[in-house]
Amino acid sequence: MPGINEILVIVVLAAVVIFGAKKIPELAKTFGKAKSEFEKGKIEGEKELNDFKNKEKKLD
Template identity: 70%
Template sequence: MLGSTEIIVLVVVIGVLIFGAKKIPELAKTFGKAKGEFEKGKIEADKELKEFKEEKSKSD
């Protein structure tokens, strides 16, 4: 059975073979930006849900 370290190394090696070493930093940067946008959306959705719940409790 492969451990977590071996799996990470294997994924990195496969990534380099598929995308090339020069493309990996660009992909990581894009992934980081996407993760940031996802987090912003999640925070905004949580805020809107909280406001909706407060509005609903006021009307009841």
């Protein structure tokens, strides 16, 4: 049964074969930006939900 190191090596090699060595840093940068935008959206959504809950409490 392969360990985590072997699986990581296989995944990295597959990524290099599929995308090419030059494309991987660009993909990593894109994924990083996407994660950042997701986190910003999550925080903004939580803030809006809290604002809505607070507004609802004031009406009661």
